[in-house]
Amino acid sequence: MTAANHFELLARDGHARTGRLTTPHGAVRTPAFMPVGTAGAMKGMHWREVRDSGADIVLGNTYHLMLRPGAERIAALGGLQTFTGWNGPMLTDSGGFQVMSLSELRKVGEQAVTFRSHIDGAKVELSPERSIEVQRLLGSDIAMQMDECVRLPAERSDIERAMLLSLRWAERSHRAFETAPPGYMLFGIVQGGDAPELRRASARALVEVGFHGYAIGGLAVGEPQSVMLAMVEEVEPILPQDRPRYLMGVGTPEDMLEAVARGIDMFDCVMPTRNGRHGMAFTRFGQINLRNARHADDPRPLDEQSPWPSARDCSRAYLHHLVKSGETLGAMLLSEINVAYYQGLMQDIRNAIAGGNFASFCERTRAGWATGDIAAR
Amino acid sequence: MTAANHFELLARDGHARTGRLTTPHGAVRTPAFMPVGTAGAMKGMHWREVRDSGADIVLGNTYHLMLRPGAERIAALGGLQTFTGWNGPMLTDSGGFQVMSLSELRKVGEQAVTFRSHIDGAKVELSPERSIEVQRLLGSDIAMQMDECVRLPAERSDIERAMLLSLRWAERSHRAFETAPPGYMLFGIVQGGDAPELRRASARALVEVGFHGYAIGGLAVGEPQSVMLAMVEEVEPILPQDRPRYLMGVGTPEDMLEAVARGIDMFDCVMPTRNGRHGMAFTRFGQINLRNARHADDPRPLDEQSPWPSARDCSRAYLHHLVKSGETLGAMLLSEINVAYYQGLMQDIRNAIAGGNFASFCERTRAGWATGDIAAR
Numbered sequence: 001m002t003a004a005n006h007f008e009l010l011a012r013d014g015h016a017r018t019g020r021l022t023t024p025h026g027a028v029r030t031p032a033f034m035p036v037g038t039a040g041a042m043k044g045m046h047w048r049e050v051r052d053s054g055a056d057i058v059l060g061n062t063y064h065l066m067l068r069p070g071a072e073r074i075a076a077l078g079g080l081q082t083f084t085g086w087n088g089p090m091l092t093d094s095g096g097f098q099v100m101s102l103s104e105l106r107k108v109g110e111q112a113v114t115f116r117s118h119i120d121g122a123k124v125e126l127s128p129e130r131s132i133e134v135q136r137l138l139g140s141d142i143a144m145q146m147d148e149c150v151r152l153p154a155e156r157s158d159i160e161r162a163m164l165l166s167l168r169w170a171e172r173s174h175r176a177f178e179t180a181p182p183g184y185m186l187f188g189i190v191q192g193g194d195a196p197e198l199r200r201a202s203a204r205a206l207v208e209v210g211f212h213g214y215a216i217g218g219l220a221v222g223e224p225q226s227v228m229l230a231m232v233e234e235v236e237p238i239l240p241q242d243r244p245r246y247l248m249g250v251g252t253p254e255d256m257l258e259a260v261a262r263g264i265d266m267f268d269c270v271m272p273t274r275n276g277r278h279g280m281a282f283t284r285f286g287q288i289n290l291r292n293a294r295h296a297d298d299p300r301p302l303d304e305q306s307p308w309p310s311a312r313d314c315s316r317a318y319l320h321h322l323v324k325s326g327e328t329l330g331a332m333l334l335s336e337i338n339v340a341y342y343q344g345l346m347q348d349i350r351n352a353i354a355g356g357n358f359a360s361f362c363e364r365t366r367a368g369w370a371t372g373d374i375a376a377r
Numbered sequence: 378m379t380a381a382n383h384f385e386l387l388a389r390d391g392h393a394r395t396g397r398l399t400t401p402h403g404a405v406r407t408p409a410f411m412p413v414g415t416a417g418a419m420k421g422m423h424w425r426e427v428r429d430s431g432a433d434i435v436l437g438n439t440y441h442l443m444l445r446p447g448a449e450r451i452a453a454l455g456g457l458q459t460f461t462g463w464n465g466p467m468l469t470d471s472g473g474f475q476v477m478s479l480s481e482l483r484k485v486g487e488q489a490v491t492f493r494s495h496i497d498g499a500k501v502e503l504s505p506e507r508s509i510e511v512q513r514l515l516g517s518d519i520a521m522q523m524d525e526c527v528r529l530p531a532e533r534s535d536i537e538r539a540m541l542l543s544l545r546w547a548e549r550s551h552r553a554f555e556t557a558p559p560g561y562m563l564f565g566i567v568q569g570g571d572a573p574e575l576r577r578a579s580a581r582a583l584v585e586v587g588f589h590g591y592a593i594g595g596l597a598v599g600e601p602q603s604v605m606l607a608m609v610e611e612v613e614p615i616l617p618q619d620r621p622r623y624l625m626g627v628g629t630p631e632d633m634l635e636a637v638a639r640g641i642d643m644f645d646c647v648m649p650t651r652n653g654r655h656g657m658a659f660t661r662f663g664q665i666n667l668r669n670a671r672h673a674d675d676p677r678p679l680d681e682q683s684p685w686p687s688a689r690d691c692s693r694a695y696l697h698h699l700v701k702s703g704e705t706l707g708a709m710l711l712s713e714i715n716v717a718y719y720q721g722l723m724q725d726i727r728n729a730i731a732g733g734n735f736a737s738f739c740e741r742t743r744a745g746w747a748t749g750d751i752a753a754r
Contacts, residue, residue, distance in 0.1 A: 041699055041706040069673065069698045077676050077694050085691060296446065299454050314462060317454050321446045322418055328705065329418040 003212045006185060007244045007265075011354045015236065015263040018353040021213075021244050023089040023141035024183040025081055028056040030244060030265040031349050033256070033342045034091060035272065039064040040074075040084045043273045044328070044335040047086045053308070053336065054343035057089040057141070059268045062134055063098035067117045067124070071137040079139025091142040091268070093248075094131045094173075094189075097149050097217075108148060110165070128169040132176040132186070140184075144215060145173035147189045152223045159193035166191045167205050174209050185212035187246060193218060194227050196234045203238040213244040216264075220249040229258050236263045253282060253345055254369070257362050260349055272342050276334030279323040282341040283311070286369040290334065294376040295320040308340035380589045383562060384621045384642075388731045392613065392640040395730040398590075398621050400466040400518035401560040402458055405433040407621060408637050408726050410719045411468060411645040416441040417451075417461045420650045421705070421712040424463045430685070430713065431720035434466040434518070436645045439511055440475035444494045444501070448514040456516025468519040468645070470625075471508045471550075471566075474526050474594075485525060487542070505546040509553040509563070517561070519590070522550035524566045526595045529604075536570035543568045544582050551586050562589035564623060570595060571604050573611045580615040590621040593641075597626040606635050613640045630659060630722055631746070634739050637726055649719050653711030656700040659718040660688070663746040667711065671753040672697040685717035 007030075009019040021028040035042055035050060038061045042050050050058060060080055065071065077083045080090055096113065099106055103115035103124075112127035128146040135143035147166035150159050170188045177186040188206035192198030206214060216235055219228045232247065239245055246266035247259050256267055272282060279291045283303050295316040302311045302319070310333050322330030345365075352361035384407075386396045398405040412419055412427060415438045419427050427435060437457055442448065454460045457467055473490065476483055480492035480501075489504035505523040512520035524543035527536050547565045554563040565583035569575030583591060593612055596605045609624065616622055623643035624636050633644055649659060656668045660680050672693040679688045679696070687710050699707030722742075729738035 039698075039702050039704060040695070041702075041704040044705050044709075046706070046709065068702055069694070073674060073694075076674065077692065083692065083695055083698075085695070297450060297453065315454065315460065317446070317450075318417070318460055318462070321416075321460075325416050325418075325445060327416060327418040328421050328708070329423070331705070332421075332423065332709070 003210050005242055007242060013353045013356050013358040016260050016353045016358045017263060017265060018350045025089045025141050028089050029350055031260050031346055032056055032266050033346045034059040034268040035339050036268055036270045044332045049336045053340040054347055057091060058086060060090055060092045061098060062092045062095035065138060066095060066134045067119050071134040075137035081139060089141045092135045092138055092140040094144045094146040095126055096146045099126060100149060128172040129176040132173055136180060142185045142187060144187050145170045145189055147191055147217055149218045150193055151221050152194055154193055156195055159195055160198055163191040163198050163202050167202060170206055171209055187211055187213040187215045189215045189217040190235050191218050194223055199231050199234045200238060203235045207238060207240060213246060214239045215246040215248050217248045220251050225255060229262060232259055232262045232264060272338035273335045276338045277331040281334055282338045284368045285373045288373050290319045290323045307344060308337060311337045380587050382619055384619060390730045390733050390735040393637050393730045393735045394640060394642060395727045402466045402518050405466050406727055407642040408723055409433055409643050410723045411436040412716050413645055413647045421709045426713045430717040431724055434468060435463060437467055437469045438475060439469045439472035442515060443472060443511045444496050448511040452514040458516060466518045469512045469515055469517040471521045471523040472503055473523045476503060477526060505549040506553040509550055513557060519562045519564060521564050521592060522547045522566055524568055524594055527570055528598050529571055529600045531570055533572055536572055537575055540568040540575050540579050544579060547583055548586055564588055564590040564592045566592045566594040567612050568595050571600055576608050576611045577615060580612045584615060584617060590623060591616045592623040592625050594625045597628050602632060606639060609636055609639045649715035650712045653715045654708040658711055659715045661745045662750045665750050667696045667700045684721060685714060688714045
């Protein structure tokens with residue numbers, strides 16, 4: 001528990017919390033949703049739109065960036081913030097997860113993971129130490145420890161082996177991070193699959209090592225929501241109250257309400273941009289599929305009460321046309337509409353927690369989603 | 378020559394002219410470059426960026442829009458300006474050119490062209506009258522007559538046949554447009570391939586019919602620039618000085634300087650957005666290929682003196698990375714940078730003509746292009 005604390009808890013409402021995380025590139029209001037800018041870019045969005053949407057922090061993928069354009073190159077160019085022009089807080093993952101999902105011929109060893117790049121087939125080695133080195137070269141405000149994430153369902157023995165390996169990697173990551181300048185943060189990652197006692201053991205051991213914040217990893221990988229939330233409930237009481245908690249790769253708006261209610265402060269997910277590219281819009285009426293022919297002649301916007309201009313000004317007919325025609329602008333508009341919806345939701349969540357009415361806010365919000373879209377006409 | 382005149386000539390410098398064309402949706406400063414928003418969208422650009430770039434008017438493609446989402450549908454939704462959210466002047470082509478280049482099983486008859494849609498194979502008929510009807514349903518500020526455009530090189534007999542057919546279609550288009558509300562415009566199109574006497578005959582006959590403006594079509598279809606400019610020179614003295622002249626489908630920045638010097642007022646081309654999607658940037662140093670490895674480590678922007686933010690703020694290294702990675706943002710940034718470069722060039726051209734120094738402006742501009750890009754480092 002030696003890591004300095006940069007998190008300030010401002011209010012609680014039940015288990016839900018709102019606070020402020022101070023990073024070298026600015027403050028992050030929590031609960032926070034981090035849009036995913038995989039390879040140094042948000043798909044279909046200018047950085048100015050990401051900023052305008054209300055995002056305080058974005059996520060970059062170490063795996064992609066280390067392979068192209070390369071961590072040393074980005075460092076020479078002034079770090080990820082200068083390189084991309086996103087001059088705000090940035091969290092990077094460790095690269096481990098995508099080694100597992102994207103690369104070929106990977107081999108997990110105690111010392112490191114070796115794999116072949118999905119871009120050019122080059123053989124690459126990633127160790128916990130190299131992952132930290134890469135993330136420091138990138139200039140990430142928040143680095144993540146390298147871990148091994150097991151897809152569920154899995155054998156308990158596999159889950160345990162990966163959890164214990166991740167713990168040893170956590171310690172090595174922690175040591176490798178010791179020379180990082182003040183203000184930069186390292187988060188440990190709780191593993192343990194869907195096994196409550198493994199999750200608890202992982203959390204306890206990580207807290208023992210002492211990180212700036214704690215992530216819960218290896219969820220939102222295909223298991224039911226109830227399992228994910230049960231694992232959050234197992235882990236949450238063990239994590240220090242004064243540190244931020246980050247539920248990795250989550251999720252739907254509904255997932256986030258449930259997780260915030262269980263004490264989670266940070267989220268990331270590709271869903272707003274990916275679903276936007278596939279013609280789906282997130283709204284207070286729930287998800288709307290713009291491919292549906294019911295929108296073809298509808299002059300009404302997605303949501304006339306939205307604070308986001310294109311959600312309020314573009315007709316459903318126009319969005320339908322763009323999506324059906326495969327026009328880039330359709331993906332661009334729906335990506336920004338979705339990221340803005342997520343950010344608006346987080347702002348409403350923060351306000352509700354600060355106002356002590358998070359439960360009634362959740363009830364109202366879920367009722368809106370359940371009612372569904374406005375009637376066709 | 379009965380068509381009302383909405384064009385005001387403000388200054389001349391040699392054959393070059395600057396003026397103002399007043400349309401129902403606003404004024405167009407000439408010389409004007411019209412970015413191409415094929416199917417009701419500019420590829421990779423939000424309309425707010427098109428506006429910010431300095432574009433007064435954009436072009437929509439009748440062929441695409443009549444097939445999807447359909448002219449009657451767009452009319453019911455309030456016309457193209459309301460439908461797209463581009464609330465400024467819009468010119469539409471007649472659809473004829475793309476029937477020739479995109480559709481299948483087309484058959485050109487005296488009465489109409491019949492073809493199969495490239496989208497769903499549906500059989501469609503397009504006559505000069507239907508083309509005008511479609512363009513009026515779309516709400517175009519400037520409609521174009523239907524014509525037949527012959528690819529060069531071609532037999533003189535084919536060129537003549539197409540030119541004469543286009544003239545008969547011009548008269549039918551003109552009659553079909555008689556009931557259009559005041560302020561809306563119809564342009565005739567000079568055809569005649571690379572045959573000077575056919576070009577002159579076409580221009581004289583069109584002027585006899587009397588249009589709001591005159592386009593020169595069937596150029597920039599593969600012939601040398603010298604042929605294109607020679608045809609402009611043949612036609613220009615015949616066209617009335619008080620009407621706008623539009624050189625269709627042109628072109629490169631260099632093409633535009635040459636054509637403005639020969640009395641052309643309007644241009645359209647997909648080049649800024651298409652080349653942007655292929656990693657090319659238009660700058661005062663000439664065209665720059667961002668795929669080139671020389672940019673990989675270059676922290677300098679494309680042009681630190683550009684008035685356009687992303688041309689001034691994004692590093693060449695970042696643009697190179699985006700293009701190499703196939704990130705949408707690369708195409709988005711280069712499209713807006715290129716359209717803004719074209720618009721900046723047109724503004725400089727207008728200023729130079731108004732100031733009576735167009736020739737020296739051209740010399741300076743060409744010298745910049747000829748010098749080429751800044752040295753690698």
